[in-house]
Amino acid sequence: MITRDLGAGRPLRMRVFDYIRASGPVSRARVAQLMGISPGTISTITAELIEAGVLEELPDRRKASVSPRGRPPVSLAVRADAFVVAGIKLSIRDRTAVLLDCAGNRLAAAQADALSGSLTPTEQIDAIGEMVEDLLSQSGRLRSDLGAIGIGLPGFVQHATGHVHWSPVLNEERIDLGRLATERLGVPVTVDNDANLVALAELWFGLGREKADFAVVTVEQGVGFGVVLNHELFRGSNGFGVELGHTKVQIDGALCRCGQRGCLEAYLADYAIAREAAVTLKLTETAQPPIPELIDRLRTSADAGDARAAEVFLRARRHLAAGLSTVVNLFNPTLLILSGGRLRYDWLDAEDLLAEMADFTIKAGDPPALRIHEWGDQLWAQGAAALALSHATDVELGLEAVA
Amino acid sequence: MITRDLGAGRPLRMRVFDYIRASGPVSRARVAQLMGISPGTISTITAELIEAGVLEELPDRRKASVSPRGRPPVSLAVRADAFVVAGIKLSIRDRTAVLLDCAGNRLAAAQADALSGSLTPTEQIDAIGEMVEDLLSQSGRLRSDLGAIGIGLPGFVQHATGHVHWSPVLNEERIDLGRLATERLGVPVTVDNDANLVALAELWFGLGREKADFAVVTVEQGVGFGVVLNHELFRGSNGFGVELGHTKVQIDGALCRCGQRGCLEAYLADYAIAREAAVTLKLTETAQPPIPELIDRLRTSADAGDARAAEVFLRARRHLAAGLSTVVNLFNPTLLILSGGRLRYDWLDAEDLLAEMADFTIKAGDPPALRIHEWGDQLWAQGAAALALSHATDVELGLEAVA
DNA sequence: TCGATTTTGTTTGCCAGTCAAACTTAACAT
DNA sequence: ATGTTAAGTTTGACTGGCAAACAAAATCGA
Numbered sequence: 054m055i056t057r058d059l060g061a062g063r064p065l066r067m068r069v070f071d072y073i074r075a076s077g078p079v080s081r082a083r084v085a086q087l088m089g090i091s092p093g094t095i096s097t098i099t100a101e102l103i104e105a106g107v108l109e110e111l112p113d114r115r116k117a118s119v120s121p122r123g124r125p126p127v128s129l130a131v132r133a134d135a136f137v138v139a140g141i142k143l144s145i146r147d148r149t150a151v152l153l154d155c156a157g158n159r160l161a162a163a164q165a166d167a168l169s170g171s172l173t174p175t176e177q178i179d180a181i182g183e184m185v186e187d188l189l190s191q192s193g194r195l196r197s198d199l200g201a202i203g204i205g206l207p208g209f210v211q212h213a214t215g216h217v218h219w220s221p222v223l224n225e226e227r228i229d230l231g232r233l234a235t236e237r238l239g240v241p242v243t244v245d246n247d248a249n250l251v252a253l254a255e256l257w258f259g260l261g262r263e264k265a266d267f268a269v270v271t272v273e274q275g276v277g278f279g280v281v282l283n284h285e286l287f288r289g290s291n292g293f294g295v296e297l298g299h300t301k302v303q304i305d306g307a308l309c310r311c312g313q314r315g316c317l318e319a320y321l322a323d324y325a326i327a328r329e330a331a332v333t334l335k336l337t338e339t340a341q342p343p344i345p346e347l348i349d350r351l352r353t354s355a356d357a358g359d360a361r362a363a364e365v366f367l368r369a370r371r372h373l374a375a376g377l378s379t380v381v382n383l384f385n386p387t388l389l390i391l392s393g394g395r396l397r398y399d400w401l402d403a404e405d406l407l408a409e410m411a412d413f414t415i416k417a418g419d420p421p422a423l424r425i426h427e428w429g430d431q432l433w434a435q436g437a438a439a440l441a442l443s444h445a446t447d448v449e450l451g452l453e454a455v456a
Numbered sequence: 457m458i459t460r461d462l463g464a465g466r467p468l469r470m471r472v473f474d475y476i477r478a479s480g481p482v483s484r485a486r487v488a489q490l491m492g493i494s495p496g497t498i499s500t501i502t503a504e505l506i507e508a509g510v511l512e513e514l515p516d517r518r519k520a521s522v523s524p525r526g527r528p529p530v531s532l533a534v535r536a537d538a539f540v541v542a543g544i545k546l547s548i549r550d551r552t553a554v555l556l557d558c559a560g561n562r563l564a565a566a567q568a569d570a571l572s573g574s575l576t577p578t579e580q581i582d583a584i585g586e587m588v589e590d591l592l593s594q595s596g597r598l599r600s601d602l603g604a605i606g607i608g609l610p611g612f613v614q615h616a617t618g619h620v621h622w623s624p625v626l627n628e629e630r631i632d633l634g635r636l637a638t639e640r641l642g643v644p645v646t647v648d649n650d651a652n653l654v655a656l657a658e659l660w661f662g663l664g665r666e667k668a669d670f671a672v673v674t675v676e677q678g679v680g681f682g683v684v685l686n687h688e689l690f691r692g693s694n695g696f697g698v699e700l701g702h703t704k705v706q707i708d709g710a711l712c713r714c715g716q717r718g719c720l721e722a723y724l725a726d727y728a729i730a731r732e733a734a735v736t737l738k739l740t741e742t743a744q745p746p747i748p749e750l751i752d753r754l755r756t757s758a759d760a761g762d763a764r765a766a767e768v769f770l771r772a773r774r775h776l777a778a779g780l781s782t783v784v785n786l787f788n789p790t791l792l793i794l795s796g797g798r799l800r801y802d803w804l805d806a807e808d809l810l811a812e813m814a815d816f817t818i819k820a821g822d823p824p825a826l827r828i829h830e831w832g833d834q835l836w837a838q839g840a841a842a843l844a845l846s847h848a849t850d851v852e853l854g855l856e857a858v859a
Numbered sequence: 860t861c862g863a864t865t866t867t868g869t870t871t872g873c874c875a876g877t878c879a880a881a882c883t884t885a886a887c888a889t
Numbered sequence: 890a891t892g893t894t895a896a897g898t899t900t901g902a903c904t905g906g907c908a909a910a911c912a913a914a915a916t917c918g919a
Contacts, residue, residue, distance in 0.1 A: 065876075082896055091878050096898055123895025124885040266693035278786075282685075282693070289788025290669035290685070291822070296785040299818045301778045303706055311818060375704045382699040383681075383786055385692025415702045415714060419694070468905075485867055494907050499869055526866025527914040 065090065067450050069098050070107065073129055074156060074446075075262040078111055080126030099129055107135045107155070107449060131156045136200035137192075138445050139185045140438025142247060143206040143222045145170045148180065149434040152188040155200065155442060157258050161191040162431055171224040178234045185238070200449065201241045203440030204234065205250040205433060211292040212245045218293075243444045246294040249286055250436025251392050252279025256286065257439035260390060260424060267388035267421075268380050270297060272373065276318045277393070280384055298322070302375045320372035323348065329365045374406055378413035381421055389421045392432065468493065470853050472501050473510065476532055477559060477849075478665040481514055483529030502532055510538045510558070510852060534559045539603035540595075541848050542588045543841025545650060546609040546625045548573045551583065552837040555591040558603065558845060560661050564594040565834055574627040581637045588641070603852065604644045606843030607637065608653040608836060614695040615648040621696075646847045649697040652689055653839025654795050655682025659689065660842035663793060663827060670791035670824075671783050673700060675776065679721045680796070683787055701725070705778045723775035726751065732768045777809055781816035784824055792824045795835070 072088055073079055081099055085092040102108040111128040133156040141150040145167060152161040163184050172180070181204065189196060208220025215231015217223060223230070234242035245253070252269040255261045265284050271277035276298030280287040289295050298318035299311055306315030310324060319325050327344045330336075330351035341347060354362035377389060391406075407423045414420065475491055476482055484502055488495040505511040514531040536559035544553040548570060555564040566587050575583070584607065592599060611623025618634015620626060626633075637645035648656070655672040658664040668687050674680035679701030683690040692698050701721035702714055709718030713727060722728050730747045733754035734740055744750060757765035780792060794809075810826045817823065 080896075085897095092897070093879080093899075094877055096896095097877090100898090122887060122893075124897075126896060290790050291788050293788060295788060296818050300782045300785050301705060301816055304774065304778055313816065371707065375707055379703045379782060380786075382703050383783075385694050385696060385698060387693050413704055413716065415699050483867075488868095495868070496870080496908075497906060500906095503869090525864070525916050527868075529867060 064450070065094070066098050066101065067447060069095065070102055070131070070446060070450060073108065074131045075257070078128035078130040080128055082126055084129070102450075103129075105450065107132055107446070133158060136445060136449070137194055137198050138201050138203065138438050138441035139188055139199065140203045140434045140436065140441055141181050141184060141205070142250060142433035142437050143167075143177070143181075143204065144247070145207075145221050148184060149431055150181075150184045150188055151431050151434040151438050152185075152192055152194070153435070153438045153442065155446065157439075157442070159431075159435070160194070161188040162434070163187050163191070167222070171220075171222055174223055174225060174228045174230060174233055175237070177223060178230075178237050181234065182238050199240050200445035201243065201441035202234070202238065203437040203442075203444070204230070204242060204244045205247040205437040205440065206230075206244070207247050209293055210244055210246040212243070212249070212288055212294075213292050215242070215244045217244065241441075241444055241448060243440050245437070245440050247433060248277035248296075249279045249288070249294050250433045250440070251277060252281055252286055252436070253439045253443075254432050254436035255390055255392075255426070256281050256284070257442065258435065259426065260388060264388050266384075266386050267390060268384055268386040269390045269392060270373075270377065270380065271393040272321055272391070273323060273393040275322050276376070278380075280380075280386070282384075297376060297380065300376065300379060302372050302379075317372060317376040321369050321376070326351065326365065326369060330362075333359075333361050333365055370406060371409060374409035375413050377406070377410045377423075381410065381414050386421050389423050391423065391425045392427070467853070468497070469501050469504065470850060472498065473505055473534070473849060473853060476511065477534045478660070481531035481533040483531055485529055487532070505853075506532075508853070510535055510849070536561060539848060539852070540597055540601050541604050541606065541841050541844035542591055542602065543606045543837045543839065543844055544584050544587060544608070545653065545836040545840050546570075546580070546584075546607065547650070548610075548624050551587060552834055553584075553587045553591055554834050554837040554841050555588075555595055555597070556838070556841045556845065558849065560842075560845070562834075562838070563597070564591040565837070566590050566594070567833075570625070574623075574625055577626055577628060577631045577633060577636055578640070580626060581633075581640050584637065585641050602643050603848035604646065604844035605637070605641065606840040606845075606847070607633070607645060607647050608650040608840040608843070609633075609647070610650050612696055613647055613649040615646070615652070615691060615697075616695055618645070618647045620647065644844075644847055644851065646843050648840070648843055650836060651680035651699075652682045652691070652697050653836045653843070654680060655684055655689055655839070656842045656846075657835050657839035658793055658795075658829070659684050659687070660845065661838065662829065663791060667791050669787075669789050670793060671787055671789040672793045672795060673776075673780065673783065674796040675724055675794070676726060676796040678725050679779070681783075683783075683789070685787075700779060700783065703779065703782060705775050705782075720775060720779040724772050724779070729754065729768065729772060733765075736762075736764050736768055773809060774812060777812035778816050780809070780813045780826075784813070784817050789824050792826050794826065794828045795830070 069084065069088070072084060081095045082092060085095040099108060103110070108129055109132045111130050133154040135155050137152055137154050137160060139150060139152050141148060147167050148165050150163045151159055154160055165184065168180060185202060189199065206220050206222050209218035210220065211218065215229060217228045217230045219226050231242055231244045251271050255269055261267055261281055267281050269279045278295055278297030280295055287295065299309065299313065299316040301315045302317050302320065303315040307319040307325065308314055309316035309319035323344050327347045330347045331341055334350060334354065351362050351365060355366055380386070380389065403423050403425050411420055472487065472491070475487060484498045485495060488498040502511060506513070511532055512535045514533050536557040538558050540555055540557050540563060542553060542555050544551060550567060550569050553566045554562055557563055568587065571583065588605060592602065609623050609625050612621035613623065614621065618632060620631045620633045622629050634645055634647045654674050658672055664670055664684055670684050672682045681698055681700030683698055690698065702712065702716065702719040704718045705720050705723065706718040710722040710728065711717055712719035712722035726747050730750045733750045734744055737753060737757065754765050754768060758769055783789070783792065806826050806828050810823070814823055
């Protein structure tokens with residue numbers, strides 16, 4: 054069975070590396086089988102990769118072989134210590150960062166409050182530089198081990214060029230953040246919109262390793278969205294990412310923080326739930342608690358039998374179902390992953406949501422599988438690291454070919 | 457400047473052929489420049505294609521060259537008479553068919569009322585066979601000239617396999633229409649969902665020749681939708697096409713003929729306008745005229761100053777704008793093409809619609825260009841022919857390589 | 860008139876990527 | 890020992906593409 058039949062036109066060397074990194078220790082024979090590539094080719098390529106120092110043979114001779122007969126297979130794995138990458142998620146509230154080895158293991162993590170909402174590019178880059186130093190010293194790695202840095206940030210970001218058209222975390226517009234940071238930090242830096250990070254994290258470390266096509270929707274402060282088509286993140290035709298939170302589910306509906314009305318986000322995001330909570334809990338006259346607490350209190354009321362409180366959540370779920378049905382109608386993914394902090398609430402139960410979504414969807418073929426991944430806070434940063442990892446391995450393997 | 461940089465992993469031979477077919481007579485030098493391929497390669501490939509009989513040099517030596525100096529270029533063009541293809545659009549009302557030569561020129565057209573709503577696969581195939589014979593005799597072509605037939609039909613169709621999961625024009629489910637028709641008609645037959653046909657027609661004969669990514673929305677009996685990504689029709693992950701007409705623009709909104717509520721189609725399609733027309737024109741108590749007439753009368757009233765009648769159209773436009781904004785948010789196309797019979801009405805003026813759509817869309821980068829293409833009735837069949845053309849040339853060129 | 864110039868198109872040699880098939884190696888079974 | 894089986898390697902060939910030298914066909918200019 055061929056799992057990864059298509060990998061665009063990328064060199065087979067990279068695809069083989071990706072495959073081994075994603076699937077963990079495998080024998081050459083299995084790689085050949087599963088990728089549908091001839092064993093001879095795999096031999097040649099893996100030899101190159103071992104030579105380049107990014108793969109290694111595992112002495113471990115557990116029963117990786119199918120039958121007990123025959124020559125036992127030799128497992129291959131990425132040399133985790135070949136290099137490390139850092140991923141950083143910027144938001145107006147804080148910064149989260151992780152350090153991964155090139156097998157994707159987390160070596161260190163860090164978090165810091167944002168110095169202020171928006172900074173000059175230089176300040177922001179320097180702050181990132183400090184976090185990276187911190188990560189390196191935490192894990193006892195050298196600066197020279199660092200292969201690349203990935204940055205995820207909100208706003209309009211062109212991944213391919215590293216150009217940030219606008220972002221709330223920068224007080225200037227139209228910044229070539231990728232180039233600037235690469236120069237200032239002395240390490241290749243790649244940049245992407247934060248909404249893509251979770252999809253990227255899933256693609257590299259999560260369920261996406263097995264799936265060619267899936268979509269990720271995150272619900273938290275806002276509604277994030279990422280689509281993977283044919284093992285690659287779809288960034289839309291103009292290079293800016295895709296956007297789900299501001300599609301209209303209700304013309305002239307609820308007011309969204311983007312200024313428009315009827316956006317999906319305006320029914321679903323933290324602030325949307327919170328403003329309904331304030332009314333439902335009759336807190337409009339008093340000082341209001343912070344948003345997470347407000348939502349927790351609303352949930353408590355609902356669980357205690359308050360029908361009006363429960364209705365707020367049901368309404369949100371219904372709108373989420375409508376949003377998801379749009380995704381299903383337009384992209385037909387085989388898998389739909391839901392992620393984000395709000396998903397620990399049981400009102401977002403997969404079964405119910407799926408049923409509600411099915412009501413909204415034209416039935417053609419099988420409905421997509423729906424998976425809910427709560428994950429930790431560092432997921433975003435992990436996605437940013439995947440960004441870096443992708444770049445670093447490509448460069449590493451690309452250069453090796455030149456040398 | 458490189459126009460068609462990416463054509464998936466298809467053989468260059470086919471891509472060159474497609475390019476020449478799409479762009480009309482071109483010199484080798486220009487093809488090389490515009491495709492970003494070395495002139496030597498183009499020479500080799502075009503020699504093969506000429507040898508295979510699908511391309512020819514044009515003796516015409518008009519000033520195809522840029523400067524008057526230098527060796528004059530020799531234009532290449534597809535040999536229109538190499539073979540012909542037929543495209544057929546099936547609906548529950550009628551059948552439309554066209555015959556194209558392989559340069560895309562229309563040689564003949566035919567139309568017939570459907571014998572009855574749904575037929576057995578065999579009846580349907582035989583009816584198609586008759587239409588094709590008619591087309592051939594109209595144009596004086598031989599049956600042996602026919603390279604392929606393309607069929608577009610409503611329902612759930614898997615293009616890759618030719619499998620029809622369900623269609624209103626067939627009275628059986630799960631039919632391998634592609635295989636059955638190929639066997640019975642003795643010519644390769646490809647099958648696709650009708651919503652994709654217009655996109656395909658644009659891709660092959662219309663604006664899509666220059667654009668790598670665009671989306672097509674049709675408004676007529678229903679709302680059709682097709683997306684082209686990277687010069688290829690996007691068919692969703694599960695092989696069924698994408699669907700826009702039944703995305704929700706209003707939860708619990710207007711009743712749609714699919715049985716759900718709030719679908720885009722329920723505000724926009726013929727029947728949706730018609731049912732509002734019936735109320736607005738106070739015709740609910742009398743026998744109602746057919747839908748097209750109803751719409752025309754409503755338009756007349758609106759033009760005569762009837763505010764309520766005008767409001768029906770404005771509301772439809774507003775919902776269309778919302779639907780288009782969803783497409784823009786999720787796919788980021790650089791071009792959006794509107795097509796279909798209803799577009800002759802001026803209420804769907806491109807300027808106004810674009811402005812309204814901009815209001816609904818998050819502003820990242822440039823908004824897509826919006827083009828309105830009314831086209832004729834045969835557009836759909838033309839798309840079906842494109843389907844056949846695509847298949848026939850691929851096979852033709854593929855076999856040539858084997859031989 | 861006859862190169863010089865300019866552009867188009869062809870030929871050649873070369874290289875990378877890949878496969879098929881023959882071959883080698885390492886285990887177990889008898 | 891001698892097979893048997895599966896894993897991995899080597900070899901030779903083929904394909905698709907490029908670069909660069911080359912050939913051809915026109916105009917320009919002295």
